[in-house]
Each structure stands twice: as structure tokens, then as C-alpha cells.
Amino acid sequence: MFDWMIVGAGFAGCVLAERLATERGATVLLIDRRPHIGGNAYDRYNEDGLLIHEYGPHIFHTNSDMIVDYLSRFTAWRPYTHRVLAAVDGKLVPIPINRTTINTLYDLALTTDAEAEAWLAARAEPVERIETSEDVVVSKVGRELYEKFFRGYTRKQWGLDPSELDKSVTARVPTRTDTDDRYFADKHQIMPKHGYTAMFSRMVANPAITLMLQADYRDIRDLVPHRRLIYTGQIDEFFDHRFGPLPYRSLRFEHVTLDEPQHQAVGVVNYPQGEAFTRVTEYKHLTGQQHARTALTYEYPSATGDPYYPVPRPENQERYARYEALARATPDVWFVGRLATYRYYNMDQVVGQALATFRRIDESLGRAEAAAPPRGLNGDARRPHAIA
Structure with missing residues (x-):
């Protein structure tokens, strides 16, 4: 019993x-x-001894001291600031969109928040009532950046156009006018020192x-x-x-190991344009592991498989x-x-x-x-x- x-x-x-x-x-x-x-946060060492996340990258971030204090009973932590680049028009630029993104894509030299804000405002399209994910983005950054960064990625990820999805999908991604290239702005940005599975095992x-x-x-x-x-x-x-x-959207993961110590400049690179996959993760950025080889995961959205996203x-x-x-x-x-x-x-x-x-x-x-x-x-x- x-x-x-x-x-x-x-x-x-x-x-x-x-x-x-x-x-x-x-x-x-x-x-x-x-x-x-461990559910989707399960991690493991692959056959080459590299720590990977079986179900794609899981980056821990929170503003809650209470939650960190609770989980700290079961793990030590390593600091990790998540940064993401997007492969757009043959260039790798920061996402969320910031001043560096704009300057790099358009060969500009905006130097202040006010200049970047004015540049975006000139391209933003007024939306009387924001209801869809398309409305959110177009009203902030305009049609061109929406097409470059959001529409293709969202269609791959969800199998639907952003105009068919609730505004919550893209509202989670901010737009910045400074040069802050962190993906998250939370107070605590950390990773379990020995991995999620070790933390769950102690729990x-x-x-x-x-x-x-x-x-x-x-x-x-x-x-x-x-x-x-x-x-x-x-x-x-x-x-x-x-x-x-x-209904849920699912993902298919392709795990590969390369004979090089580092492949990407950051932990995750997004591919919002022509590729079939949505992003590529290199785990050594996340884990801090020292190894002669490196492990990557390619993510392919799917209509079938384990349920990931409502x-x-x-x-x-x-x-x-x-x-x-x-x-x-x-x-x-x-x-x-x-x-x-x-x-x-x-x-x-x-x-x-x-x-x-x-x-x-x-x-x-x-x-x-x-x-x-x-x-x-x-x-x-x-x-x-x-x-x-």
C-alpha cells in the first residue's frame, strides 16, 4: 500500500x-x-563521454530565490549565460533582436538606444488589436524583420503560420534597443554542475x-x-x-559528435530561414565540459511523436x-x-x-x-x- x-x-x-x-x-x-x-530534462553521457541533453537544450533560469534555494539541496551550480545566434541572410546575428542585430544585418552604425528605437519605430506597423503572434512582432519591428526572424521559424516549429497562433508564442521573445545579447534577463542563470539527471537522482x-x-x-x-x-x-x-x-507539436532530435573541440560560437544557433531544422545546440557551452570532441543536436519539428508543446x-x-x-x-x-x-x-x-x-x-x-x-x-x- x-x-x-x-x-x-x-x-x-x-x-x-x-x-x-x-x-x-x-x-x-x-x-x-x-x-x-528527469522527463524532458534528462541528460546523459554519450558513447564519447560527452554530456548531452537527450531532448534538446534545457537552460535553467529564474528570478525566484526560493526555487533556487530548494533545488540547491540536490545540486551545486555552474553559472551559464545563454546566448543565441540566428543564421539570417548568410550572417550570424544575436537573437532576441538588439542593436547589434540591426547594425550587422543592415550595415548601420546605430550607437544609442534612442537611435535603435527610432529605427524600429519607423518600420513597425500599427496593429489595432493584437491577437496573433504575427500581430505581436509586426507591431514591434515591422514586416521585414518579422519575415527574416519569425515567420519561417514559427512555421517550422508549429506547422502553422504565426497569424494562426495565439500572441503568447512570440510575446515571450523581447526586442531590445541596447546591445544586451543575453537570451534571458533573469536574476539566476545557472546549470546543475553535474547535470540534471544527477540532480533528480538525489531528489x-x-x-x-x-x-x-x-x-x-x-x-x-x-x-x-x-x-x-x-x-x-x-x-x-x-x-x-x-x-x-x-493537439501537441513534437520534435525529432539528431545527435552527432564532431572531431573538433568547438563548432559554434554560442550554445544554440537558430535557423529561421530555409533549413529543415530549427536550431543546433552545442552542449559544451552549457555544461562547461572539457573534451577534445564536441556534441551537437539538430532539432526537427514534427506533427507526431512525444508531446512537447501545447x-x-x-x-x-x-x-x-x-x-x-x-x-x-x-x-x-x-x-x-x-x-x-x-x-x-x-x-x-x-x-x-x-x-x-x-x-x-x-x-x-x-x-x-x-x-x-x-x-x-x-x-x-x-x-x-x-x-x-
């Missing part, structure tokens, strides 16, 4: 397993379909946590008795796609709302994380959501674990439910 079954051993699942075991002394069965912990090392990999929830949910459930998988799958599947369109949010209503009516199950709440979150946001969920669980159940009927073996729990 487990106090909790947690489905999914990514950030949300591992944080909640650790908190429940450490703070409440609860027994936890943590399961995952994949043969490893779930509590003997009250039992780990079961290559296990599908649907296969074991009625076989392993448990009192309560935390679900971090796809919410539509949990409810057997009752209202139809929620597709932000109004009809999809309406369908999710129907699943959310079902979730709220399901007793003793907490839905947490990207897939369970059909939202795009950064890693720190998932950690914050998981910690907040634990606080709500802790408050609702009290410090002493009350007897609860088991789930599994035809057990039927009837206790208050929450959705993160």
Missing part, C-alpha cells in the same frame, strides 16, 4: 515525490513510461520513494494499491480522449477547459505540470507549481495522514481533489 502514486518522473513528479516523502513521511510510488527519470533518493520505470499508468493503476494520485501526464489521455485529443489556439483551450472540468470533479487526483494542465511552462515554473501544489496538499490533509481508502485493486477513493 502506497500513500501516493505519482505518474511522471519529470520536474513536477520528482519535486512532489521528494516533498511528500521528506515532509510528510509518505510512501510514494513514482512511475514513468520512459527508462529514465528521489529517499527510501520512502519507490521508482518504477518503463511502466504505463494504465497497466498498473488497478494492480498497485495507493491512497492518492498525482498525475503529470496528458490530461486528455487520463480521460481516454473523451472530448478528442489535445498548440496555443482558442479551440484547443476550449477543449482543455472541458477536460479541466472533469479533473476538478475527479476525487483524490492532483493534476500538475505541462501536460496535465496543457500549458507551456519553463522549468522553474513547473518547480514552483509543484511546490505550491505540495503546500495545498499539506494544508488540506493536515500534518497527520488520515486513513484513506486505497486506490487500485478496485479501490475507490472519495476525497477532495485539486488541480494545480
Whole structure:
């Protein structure tokens, strides 16, 4: 008998397993379909001894001291400031767009923020009501830069034109008039010193946590008795796609090793124009590893495969709302994380959501674990439910 079954051993699942075991002394069965912990943040050493991210680059950044303090229990850190270049018109220029980007592309010599702001303002196209991703960009930088940097990349990434996507997609990328070439502006820009997998391993090392990999929830949910459930998988799958599947975009990764110590000037280069792939990552920039060879990953967007990105369109949010209503009516199950709440979150946001969920669980159940009927073996729990 487990106090909790947690489905999914990514950030949300591992944080909640650790908190429940450490703070409440609860027994936890943590399961995952994949043969490893860490979810999409899983990293590993390849056959050449290079540390790579199996599912593309995961750069940790946050403004939250609380989240850094919590994760620091399980890892030391190395500072890393993420910089990205975009291959545009045969040149490599900083992205997000800044003054250097403009000067390099157009052979200009803008020297102040005011000059760059005026240059962009002269090209921006007024949009009466900003609703789509195209509206966001065109209203800031105009049609030409939109075509060079955003339209092709977005069409590859999402399989849709920016005019068909919610404004949130491109609103996440700022436009700068100074020469700040950092991709993120967060207070904390750091990477786990020994990798994400090592951090997750320490997180779930509590003997009250039992780990079961290559296990599908649907296969074991009625076989392993448990009192309560935390679900971090796809919410539509949990409810057997009752209202139809929620659309996702996926990715295909091509990992290669080169016989050279360094291939790129920065960790990630974006390709918004003709190439089939969207970006290339060189991991030694991220990890700080010293090695005679270097590892790269090419990312190819796909309509099929593992679910990575919820597709932000109004009809999809309406369908999710129907699943959310079902979730709220399901007793003793907490839905947490990207897939369970059909939202795009950064890693720190998932950690914050998981910690907040634990606080709500802790408050609702009290410090002493009350007897609860088991789930599994035809057990039927009837206790208050929450959705993160």
C-alpha cells in the first residue's frame, strides 16, 4: 500500500515525490513510461563521454530565490549565460533582436538606444488589436524583420503560420534597443554542475520513494494499491480522449559528435530561414565540459511523436477547459505540470507549481495522514481533489 502514486518522473513528479516523502513521511510510488527519470530534462553521457541533453537544450533560469534555494539541496551550480545566434541572410546575428542585430544585418552604425528605437519605430506597423503572434512582432519591428526572424521559424516549429497562433508564442521573445545579447534577463542563470539527471537522482533518493520505470499508468493503476494520485501526464489521455485529443507539436532530435573541440560560437544557433531544422545546440557551452570532441543536436519539428508543446489556439483551450472540468470533479487526483494542465511552462515554473501544489496538499490533509481508502485493486477513493 502506497500513500501516493505519482505518474511522471519529470520536474513536477520528482519535486512532489521528494516533498511528500521528506515532509510528510509518505510512501510514494513514482512511475514513468520512459527508462529514465528527469522527463524532458534528462541528460546523459554519450558513447564519447560527452554530456548531452537527450531532448534538446534545457537552460535553467529564474528570478525566484526560493526555487533556487530548494533545488540547491540536490545540486551545486555552474553559472551559464545563454546566448543565441540566428543564421539570417548568410550572417550570424544575436537573437532576441538588439542593436547589434540591426547594425550587422543592415550595415548601420546605430550607437544609442534612442537611435535603435527610432529605427524600429519607423518600420513597425500599427496593429489595432493584437491577437496573433504575427500581430505581436509586426507591431514591434515591422514586416521585414518579422519575415527574416519569425515567420519561417514559427512555421517550422508549429506547422502553422504565426497569424494562426495565439500572441503568447512570440510575446515571450523581447526586442531590445541596447546591445544586451543575453537570451534571458533573469536574476539566476545557472546549470546543475553535474547535470540534471544527477540532480533528480538525489531528489528521489529517499527510501520512502519507490521508482518504477518503463511502466504505463494504465497497466498498473488497478494492480498497485495507493491512497492518492498525482498525475503529470496528458490530461486528455487520463480521460481516454473523451472530448478528442489535445493537439501537441513534437520534435525529432539528431545527435552527432564532431572531431573538433568547438563548432559554434554560442550554445544554440537558430535557423529561421530555409533549413529543415530549427536550431543546433552545442552542449559544451552549457555544461562547461572539457573534451577534445564536441556534441551537437539538430532539432526537427514534427506533427507526431512525444508531446512537447501545447498548440496555443482558442479551440484547443476550449477543449482543455472541458477536460479541466472533469479533473476538478475527479476525487483524490492532483493534476500538475505541462501536460496535465496543457500549458507551456519553463522549468522553474513547473518547480514552483509543484511546490505550491505540495503546500495545498499539506494544508488540506493536515500534518497527520488520515486513513484513506486505497486506490487500485478496485479501490475507490472519495476525497477532495485539486488541480494545480
